[in-house]
Amino acid sequence: SAFNNLYAYHLRTLTSSNINSKCDEVTCIYPIQYLYFQLLNSVTSLLITNKVQRIQTSNFDDFKNLQEYYVEEDSCFLLIDGVLFTKDKSILVSMPPASQHEDYEIPEGTVSVANDAFCGCRNLKSVYIPKSVVKIGNNSFEGCENLEKFVVDPLNRYFYTKKDVLYEHIFSNRYHSYEYAEDINCLFRFPPAKTLKNGKVKIHYFNHTEMIGDYAFSGCKNIKDL
Numbered sequence: 193s194a195f196n197n198l199y200a201y202h203l204r205t206l207t208s209s210n211i212n213s214k215c216d217e218v219t220c221i222y223p224i225q226y227l228y229f230q231l232l233n234s235v236t237s238l239l240i241t242n243k244v245q246r247i248q249t250s251n252f253d254d255f256k257n258l259q260e261y262y263v264e265e266d267s268c269f270l271l272i273d274g275v276l277f278t279k280d281k282s283i284l285v286s287m288p289p290a291s292q293h294e295d296y297e298i299p300e301g302t303v304s305v306a307n308d309a310f311c312g313c314r315n316l317k318s319v320y321i322p323k324s325v326v327k328i329g330n331n332s333f334e335g336c337e338n339l340e341k342f343v344v345d346p347l348n349r350y351f352y353t354k355k356d357v358l359y360e361h362i363f364s365n366r367y368h369s370y371e372y373a374e375d376i377n378c379l380f381r382f383p384p385a386k387t388l389k390n391g392k393v394k395i396h397y398f399n400h401t402e403m404i405g406d407y408a409f410s411g412c413k414n415i416k417d418l
Contacts, residue, residue: 249308259290323347384411391416
């Protein structure tokens with residue numbers, strides 16, 4: 193949104209400084225949104241300079257054709273197999289939306305997956321989560337329309353799978369809140385492209401220690417009956 197406002201500001205400045213006419217005669221000069229999305233669609237690579245210290249990955253969601261990142265020397269970030277990480281390799285920051293990765297293994301040693309990290313990665317079909325990952329951010333797999341399954345290392349204490357569906361084990365001692373007075377098993381994310389027999393999904397919950405996470409079924413195109 194910051195990028196959008198900046199671009200729109202310059203476009204308005206450019207048009208207004210070159211047109212000498214009354215305000216009511218300039219009503220047709222407002223292609224800001226159209227040009228903004230045209231610009232987004234044309235971007236295929238992005239350079240992260242060494243001045244950048246923090247990245248809010250939701251800024252990349254609309255770059256549908258973004259295929260690769262470049263990282264300047266001495267940056268706070270680095271690339272591992274085309275995916276952006278913090279320099280200490282502990283946080284997976286972002287996979288480019290147009291990345292060619294289909295079956296992706298998060299490297300062992302990764303502790304956290306950032307918000308929106310895989311958002312819009314339409315080529316992604318499976319994700320492997322190692323035992324080192326303890327946190328996966330919000331909307332991490334939003335827009336992964338061809339994602340069929342999750343695989344989790346059996347030694348991971350915080351995440352696990354059942355029939356390719358990703359679950360989180362929430363330990364009460366991680367949260368100082370009455371909401372998590374007991375350990376909870378949470379259906380974290382249902383793969384949007386998971387193959388289903390007759391399009392039916394059955395979920396059995398028996399008590400208050402089980403829950404469904406926000407947007408757990410977002411974009412699940414094969415579900416017809418839940």
